Amino acid sequence: MTSMAGVVVVGGGQAAFSVVSTLRASGYAAPVTVFAAEPHLPYQRPPLSKKAHTEPEGLRVELVPESFYRERNIDLRLGDDVVALDTAAATVVTRTGARVPYAHLVLATGARNRPLPVPGAELDGVHALRSLDDALTIGRALTTARDVVVVGGGFIGLELARVALARGARVTVVELADRLLSRAVSRELELPLRERHEHAGVRVLTGTGVRALEGPGRVDRVVTDREVLAADLVVYGIGAIPRDDLAREAGLAVDDGVVVDEQLRSVTDPRISAVGDCARHPHPHAEGLVRLESVQNAIDQGTLVGRRIAGSPASYESLPWFWSDQGDLRLQIAGLRSPADEVRLVPGDSPERLAGYAFRDGLLVAVETLNWPAEHLAARRLLERRTPVLAGDLAGTTLGALARARRAAEVRA
Amino acid sequence: MPTVIFQLPDGTERKVTAASGTALMQAAVSNGVPGIVAECGGNASCATCHVYVDAAQSGLAGPPNDVEDEMLDFTAAERRPTSRLSCQIHLSDALDGLVVHVPEEQV
Ligand SMILES: Cc1cc2nc3c(=O)[nH]c(=O)nc-3n(C[C@H](O)[C@H](O)[C@H](O)COP(=O)(O)OP(=O)(O)OC[C@H]3O[C@@H](n4cnc5c(N)ncnc54)[C@H](O)[C@@H]3O)c2cc1C
Numbered sequence A: 001m002t003s004m005a006g007v008v009v010v011g012g013g014q015a016a017f018s019v020v021s022t023l024r025a026s027g028y029a030a031p032v033t034v035f036a037a038e039p040h041l042p043y044q045r046p047p048l049s050k051k052a053h054t055e056p057e058g059l060r061v062e063l064v065p066e067s068f069y070r071e072r073n074i075d076l077r078l079g080d081d082v083v084a085l086d087t088a089a090a091t092v093v094t095r096t097g098a099r100v101p102y103a104h105l106v107l108a109t110g111a112r113n114r115p116l117p118v119p120g121a122e123l124d125g126v127h128a129l130r131s132l133d134d135a136l137t138i139g140r141a142l143t144t145a146r147d148v149v150v151v152g153g154g155f156i157g158l159e160l161a162r163v164a165l166a167r168g169a170r171v172t173v174v175e176l177a178d179r180l181l182s183r184a185v186s187r188e189l190e191l192p193l194r195e196r197h198e199h200a201g202v203r204v205l206t207g208t209g210v211r212a213l214e215g216p217g218r219v220d221r222v223v224t225d226r227e228v229l230a231a232d233l234v235v236y237g238i239g240a241i242p243r244d245d246l247a248r249e250a251g252l253a254v255d256d257g258v259v260v261d262e263q264l265r266s267v268t269d270p271r272i273s274a275v276g277d278c279a280r281h282p283h284p285h286a287e288g289l290v291r292l293e294s295v296q297n298a299i300d301q302g303t304l305v306g307r308r309i310a311g312s313p314a315s316y317e318s319l320p321w322f323w324s325d326q327g328d329l330r331l332q333i334a335g336l337r338s339p340a341d342e343v344r345l346v347p348g349d350s351p352e353r354l355a356g357y358a359f360r361d362g363l364l365v366a367v368e369t370l371n372w373p374a375e376h377l378a379a380r381r382l383l384e385r386r387t388p389v390l391a392g393d394l395a396g397t398t399l400g401a402l403a404r405a406r407r408a409a410e411v412r413a
Numbered sequence B: 001m002p003t004v005i006f007q008l009p010d011g012t013e014r015k016v017t018a019a020s021g022t023a024l025m026q027a028a029v030s031n032g033v034p035g036i037v038a039e040c041g042g043n044a045s046c047a048t049c050h051v052y053v054d055a056a057q058s059g060l061a062g063p064p065n066d067v068e069d070e071m072l073d074f075t076a077a078e079r080r081p082t083s084r085l086s087c088q089i090h091l092s093d094a095l096d097g098l099v100v101h102v103p104e105e106q107v
């Protein structure tokens, strides 16, 4: 009976796709069912804030075509969300009232945007960006927008700011913290990054709170702590909240994300796993539990759980990495930095390139790069192998050069 | 529409047909060719779409661009003279019949 039930995946995003494609590639033969709330085939989100607005017509973001699922006998139920879990009966309940049993359940529900907690957030012309539909709406709004205010100086905000600028709008980024990307990027790298955005023409107001959005039905101004900004389009990106309500209501351990063990199983119920943006998990590079919002994490966690269910268990230890394209700036991060780490900035071989090496107790733990993908990859190779790189090893040289030298030494040995 | 052949590490091959202009990486992913991970979705950011162009055809696909060339030094599987990032190869009729080898590892 249970072997007939197979795997049920809740969520139709990057992580869900990774789970089901891995299951079939690993020879898993029992039924696989995906419940996906959105009406679209599973798609990639990164282009939404980078490209959707410059190429709204030609935007192709789906991960694979519909035939992929059909050929692999993956039952993809688009536009049907799971509304409850019955863990005692090992069954999910969907909006349309279907009750579907599972041998194993995977939660891949992602995250939702943190709502903007100020008066006027419901006015026309105020948008957040998470889904393909959001991106198309913002893309259309950008055809006429002259004054764009971006609330939140995080990745999505800065990417959108540069897209709006490229579309010919005047753009102001309003950020409450005293700097941009305060959680994600070191202060050392933030300075040159901010300069480059300002040089490109983005106005940046840090240490500035938004008090209200105002207008006659449609937004036309943003009231901040400092000044009132004209706006015909407001986009906000002030962080995401994991979609862990199903798990919480079903009595699973939840703490800003579904709490899972090193194999990504719910600590409450080993028949349930959680992957991607909605999972809080142990990681060898982190102290305590972390929740990561990145494509790498969604793919690698989905792969790990797919393989485990198909019979090859392992612990999750992939090196975290991330990228963000903000206009002509390609920001990449390898490893997990914490605020106390010491960061040394190193210029690249051309003026637009820059790297920040983060050291903890003299050991390299993370690397931030601007417009320098090769240095980013070298960092990933070195950090992945967990061969120690000391601050002294990097005196007067780059990781790329160090990685090449170490590889040459290995070949000789 | 050009047809390309992916030789997999297990010795099997996959024939894929895709419209001109499609990135080779996209053609692989859309058809579920295993071993092309493409984490960054074709942005020349991740090097998880590494392939070896068949030695007999190395001229056909041309050389890597500058950024790609640097990135190829740090792929998970060894770099060879015929290494390319498949997201940087765009299909055209001239590439009809292209054979590429998928490396053992990408990450
Ligand atoms: C605009 C944008 C740009 C980004 N850019 C980058 C980038 O450049 N680099 C990077 O590494 N990461 C980026 N990210 C983050 C990355 O896209 C996410 O980390 C990744 O998509 C997480 O995958 P996921 O499957 O966990 O969640 P998602 O991809 O969010 O998928 C979750 C899906 O589950 C569905 N769902 C939720 N609840 C239910 C339910 N009860 N029943 C059925 N379905 C449900 C949702 O509708 C959603 O489609 C970006 C994110 C956004 C929004």
Ligand code: FES
Binding pocket: B025, B038, B039, B040, B041, B042, B043, B044, B045, B046, B047, B048, B049, B085, B086, B087, B088
């Ligand atoms: S898909 Fe990431 S570099 Fe090609």
